[in-house]
Amino acid sequence: MAQTEEKPAPTTRLGLTFSTTRQTLFVAFFTFFCAIDLSLLGLVSEQIHKYGNDWTSYPNGMFYHALGLALFATIFYLIFGLCHWALGHALILFCFFSAGVMFGTVAGILTATPFGHGLQCGNPVDSFPLQYQPFVNECSRITAIVGLSWTMFGLCVIGFFWFFFDKFSLQSRRANVYEPYVDLEAANKPLDLHKH
Numbered sequence: 001m002a003q004t005e006e007k008p009a010p011t012t013r014l015g016l017t018f019s020t021t022r023q024t025l026f027v028a029f030f031t032f033f034c035a036i037d038l039s040l041l042g043l044v045s046e047q048i049h050k051y052g053n054d055w056t057s058y059p060n061g062m063f064y065h066a067l068g069l070a071l072f073a074t075i076f077y078l079i080f081g082l083c084h085w086a087l088g089h090a091l092i093l094f095c096f097f098s099a100g101v102m103f104g105t106v107a108g109i110l111t112a113t114p115f116g117h118g119l120q121c122g123n124p125v126d127s128f129p130l131q132y133q134p135f136v137n138e139c140s141r142i143t144a145i146v147g148l149s150w151t152m153f154g155l156c157v158i159g160f161f162w163f164f165f166d167k168f169s170l171q172s173r174r175a176n177v178y179e180p181y182v183d184l185e186a187a188n189k190p191l192d193l194h195k196h
Helices: 013-017 021-051 061-086 089-111 130-167 184-188
Strands: none
Touching: 021 061, 021 130, 061 089, 061 130, 089 130
């Protein structure tokens, strides 16, 4: 029989974080989650900075409130994405569910605007409803906000079900996502009490 070589236990914090495929996938997922969230934050904050904090500066109140909800959601869930390692599975599940609701609401509201699908951005200004005509030059940015909001919604749905199955699978899981590496064979060896 061929003897298998034992892998040495990781010794650095970075090595511990990437010690299993599961942990590596979590790092990759949350890195992508934060990158998309930052992109959306930049676009939304630019729109709010450009047109101000008064709903009369926007086509309608729903449009304004959708941008406000997007601003809150991107800031809050950026903090969640950066601090997810300190949270338990139950809180992560709640955060993914609530983020999915918020980003889905933003995407749904902005998709219903004339800029929501992006295919009409090249049309002449007078082909848009009167209240949206002053914002035609923002069509591509609003379309990008819609696309990134749908992407965040999709990531939240994937994250919710991923963590749900991770939490309630029949395999034993640690309480924390990045709990340190434990060598199960070494932990299960009986202690030799006769050593002096």
